[in-house]
Amino acid sequence: MSTYDKIKEIEAEMARTQKNKATSYHLGTLKAKLAKLKREIITPSKSGGGESVGFDVAKTGLARIGFVGFPSVGKSTLMSKMTGTFSEVGAYEFTTLTTVPGVLHYKGAKIQILDLPGIIEGAKDGKGRGKQVIAVARTCSLIFLVLDVLKPLTDKGLIESELEGFGIRLNKSPPKITFKRKERGGLNITNTVPLTHLDHDIIRAITSEYRIHSADISFRCDATVDELIDVIEGNRVYIPALYVLNKIDQISIEELDLIYRIPHAIPISAHHEWNFDELLDRMWQYLDLxxxxxxxxxxxxxxxxxxxxxxxxxxxxxxxxxxxxxxxxxxxxxxxxxxxxxxxxxxxxxxxxxxxxxxxxxxxxxxxx
CATH class of the missing domain: 3.10.20.30 (Beta-grasp domain)
Incomplete structure (x- = not known):
């Protein structure tokens, strides 16, 4: 059975299991097993070096922004208008097949822009070139999730799921958990705030799945099972993101008001260069320069x-x-x-x-x- 098949099997079992206090121990163990399997996907393979040709781009400038989105949402048009770098544009899917780099000079800063090929649903499971695309996204200082304004919430949820599955946490801070392995002495668990999602049995179930029997674990937040697993795995990246909702020339003013209610969202028209000033201002704010x-x-x-x-x-x-x-x-x-x-x-x-x-x-x- 392949890694992807094992992942699907565990995800199916988790979907079948009712979530309550009696099943929390079992679900915690399943999530730990799932994270270990996904680590095999996240970790780059040393073999098959030809797979990522055209994806790896040397870092330049003070920050790096990656454009991530489904095919034909306007990433290449936005890239061309922002940087003057030509990124092939076409009215069909998968026009961009490799990473196209460009440079944006803004407020005295040199910022690298990467137009990444469109990803597809299931990218985190190896479909299309999604694995290479998301691997490049992990190296970015900021991610622009470019979405079609006509179906923003549907695409937003799907892309977030793909990135989450590849260890990318958007607009989140690392959980306030200190984890230190020891040679001996058992588990020493302390918390400065009440834990409503975890108890000692669940914590021991998760650490046991990782064959960790001695460690100091300190919680300074009301952590979840997923957050504890993230800290144990140690390969998560926490990246700010802006949801760039393109093609606002195709919607009404009333619909535009609704779009503005989506957190971290910036509505634009790449074709007409509408609202670029606000996009650049928010970009600067999120880069924290x-x-x-x-x-x-x-x-x-x-x-x-x-x-x-x-x-x-x-x-x-x-x-x-x-x-x-x-x-x-x-x-x-x-x-x-x-x-x-x-x-x-x-x-x-x-x-x-x-x-x-x-x-x-x-x-x-x-x-x-």
């Missing part, structure tokens, strides 16, 4: 250079990170910095290398004399 401007020494009265900001990820935005992004040697000669902007109480303010910068701050580095 900040712009830092520079001011040369002895030029406090002059206007900073706003034409070429230093763009950083907000979780790596200290003065030291700023210096290292320009040149590694700067921090060795660093004395202090003067900062103008929202990260300081008064402008300019003298700060050290650990100071955390905010978007559109202005920085002047003072070196040791």
């Amino acid at each position: 900040v712009r830092i401007y520079t001011k040369p020494k002895n030029q406090q009265q002059q206007i900073p250079d706003y034409s070429a900001p230093v763009v950083l990820k907000s979780n790596h935005c200290s003065i030291e990170d700023f210096c290292n992004s320009i040149h590694k040697a700067i921090i060795k000669q660093f004395s202090y910095a003067l900062v103008w902007g929202s990260s300081v109480k008064h402008s300019p303010q003298k700060v050290g290398k650990d100071h955390i910068l905010a978007d559109e701050d202005v920085v002047q580095i003072v070196k040791k004399s």
